[in-house]
Amino acid sequence: xxxxxxxxxxxxxxxxxxxxxxxxxxxxxxxxxxxxxxxxxxxxxxxxxxxxxxxxxxxxxxxxxxxxxxxxxxxxxxxxxxxxxxxxxxxxxxxxxxxxxxxxxxxxxxxxxxxxxxxxxxxxxxxxxxxxxxxxxxxxxxxxxxxxxxxxxxxxxxxxxxxxxxxxxxxxxxxxxxxxxxxxxxxxxxxxxxxxxxxxxxxxxxxxxxxxxxxxxxxxxxxxxxxxxxxxxxxxxxxxxxxxxxxxxxxxxxxxxxxxxxxxxxxxxxxxxxxxxxxxxxxxxxxxxxxxxxxxxxxxxxxxxxxxxxxxxxxxxxxxxxxxxxxxxxxxxxxxxxxxxxxxxxxxxxxxxxxxxxxx
Amino acid sequence: xxxxxxxxxxxxxxxxxxxxxxxxxxxxxxxxxxxxxxxxxxxxxxxxxxxxxxxxxxxxxxxxxxxxxxxxxxxxxxxxxxxxxxxxxxxxxxxxxxxxxxxxxxxxxxxxxxxxxxxxxxxxxxxxxxxxxxxxxxxxxxxxxxxxxxxxxxxxxxxxxxxxxxxxxx
Numbered sequence: 001x002x003x004x005x006x007x008x009x010x011x012x013x014x015x016x017x018x019x020x021x022x023x024x025x026x027x028x029x030x031x032x033x034x035x036x037x038x039x040x041x042x043x044x045x046x047x048x049x050x051x052x053x054x055x056x057x058x059x060x061x062x063x064x065x066x067x068x069x070x071x072x073x074x075x076x077x078x079x080x081x082x083x084x085x086x087x088x089x090x091x092x093x094x095x096x097x098x099x100x101x102x103x104x105x106x107x108x109x110x111x112x113x114x115x116x117x118x119x120x121x122x123x124x125x126x127x128x129x130x131x132x133x134x135x136x137x138x139x140x141x142x143x144x145x146x147x148x149x150x151x152x153x154x155x156x157x158x159x160x161x162x163x164x165x166x167x168x169x170x171x172x173x174x175x176x177x178x179x180x181x182x183x184x185x186x187x188x189x190x191x192x193x194x195x196x197x198x199x200x201x202x203x204x205x206x207x208x209x210x211x212x213x214x215x216x217x218x219x220x221x222x223x224x225x226x227x228x229x230x231x232x233x234x235x236x237x238x239x240x241x242x243x244x245x246x247x248x249x250x251x252x253x254x255x256x257x258x259x260x261x262x263x264x265x266x267x268x269x270x271x272x273x274x275x276x277x278x279x280x281x282x283x284x285x286x287x288x289x290x291x292x293x294x295x296x297x298x299x300x301x302x303x304x305x306x307x308x309x310x311x312x313x314x315x316x317x318x319x320x321x322x323x324x325x326x327x328x329x330x331x332x333x334x335x336x337x338x339x340x341x342x343x344x345x346x347x348x349x350x351x352x353x354x355x356x357x358x359x360x
Numbered sequence: 361x362x363x364x365x366x367x368x369x370x371x372x373x374x375x376x377x378x379x380x381x382x383x384x385x386x387x388x389x390x391x392x393x394x395x396x397x398x399x400x401x402x403x404x405x406x407x408x409x410x411x412x413x414x415x416x417x418x419x420x421x422x423x424x425x426x427x428x429x430x431x432x433x434x435x436x437x438x439x440x441x442x443x444x445x446x447x448x449x450x451x452x453x454x455x456x457x458x459x460x461x462x463x464x465x466x467x468x469x470x471x472x473x474x475x476x477x478x479x480x481x482x483x484x485x486x487x488x489x490x491x492x493x494x495x496x497x498x499x500x501x502x503x504x505x506x507x508x509x510x511x512x513x514x515x516x517x518x519x520x521x522x523x524x525x526x527x528x529x530x
Contacts, residue, residue: 030421064382074420078422080424080426128382130381137378140378
């Protein structure tokens, strides 16, 4: 593959099935396996298959969220790995687990994969936990919390003249209003932006409504290629482009008001190859939607986050995978023909993934 | 200071202390709560897989082989079989038991999953595979939803188990 086509699909792969649990502020009742089991059962049940029909399993999660080692290994109990299975895990959002499975499917050795992700954001102090993803020598020891770092970025967006606090409020208002149609959303309401602007600052220029909720959640996708893609769905939703890019760890070295990694991933995934009907953007903070939408090259005609997006539910490690699942469902239901899904990881949109989906 | 030391560059920094402490809540879930509540009552509770029939103790809520929920609660015996063991002779930080001591995998009667237990009330050179052991619990008023409710296992007054009864659990 040349660099220009690196992110384009060589072998067609379809999002055959998607499932997610009801996003909640805190699931006190279930352990991780109990959270995942119904999701895995649903993602298989949707298309009438079992664990024996997939050739590969890949998951995304992090032990830092529950403070327990090897939680990702124990989570496999939710699938049942006997006879012994080919399996992998990424310490990242499940969107990157999906990328790994897609890559393996591109090689042609397998035809189907299960991808799942789970995240319990509620069990520890999330702001402290997120600090530990920073440079461990010079930045993490200062314990800058994620909201403060996001506020630095929001200020950079304002100073660059790209948006105002009123724009952030409009994004939050629109997102949570859209979430009224999403039965899995955690925060859904219809509050005008003007009312939201009366909120106090949490960390200026961010008000409470610009922040994502803290969410426990889980999600799963079945990928299929070859004959299985058509056997399992009358209306396959194809991945036509897929790429992810990362930027430096050093926040001070980045222009936080832009996202060159998203732009590069979008270029390689071929976002501009056709019209985009819907974009599911993993922008946990309202101002980040401005940055990502610009980097993706979306114009005003694109419907952004009809699910409500991460402002309506932000289960860490699965919120990105859910963007891809939501975009695929939008196509499958006839609400869109071509969609772009985005996932992010790291502080201030450090790493970004772009997945282009198309119906037939 | 002498001239020698002022001209010498300081050595590389080899250690940087950045203390981290995080506190987490633990959510045992439905299945592990069954196990922990059992310990609080001085009994071992497991769960059975509806597909393969195996009983897991503790259960995490699923059969790791079949990937289905384990919904049937099963009370297990207080007596089990040592499937394998080791004698700990190495002192380490935080050790609360006097060495040497015996650490064993115990397969409770009725269970299909062994778990680790301390073996006491027996000289360390007399432990063996197949030995029948029974749980010794703390006093009733000290029982908590924790494995600390089990003080240790000790030899039960029974002949050793036949190898065939536990060979699948080694």
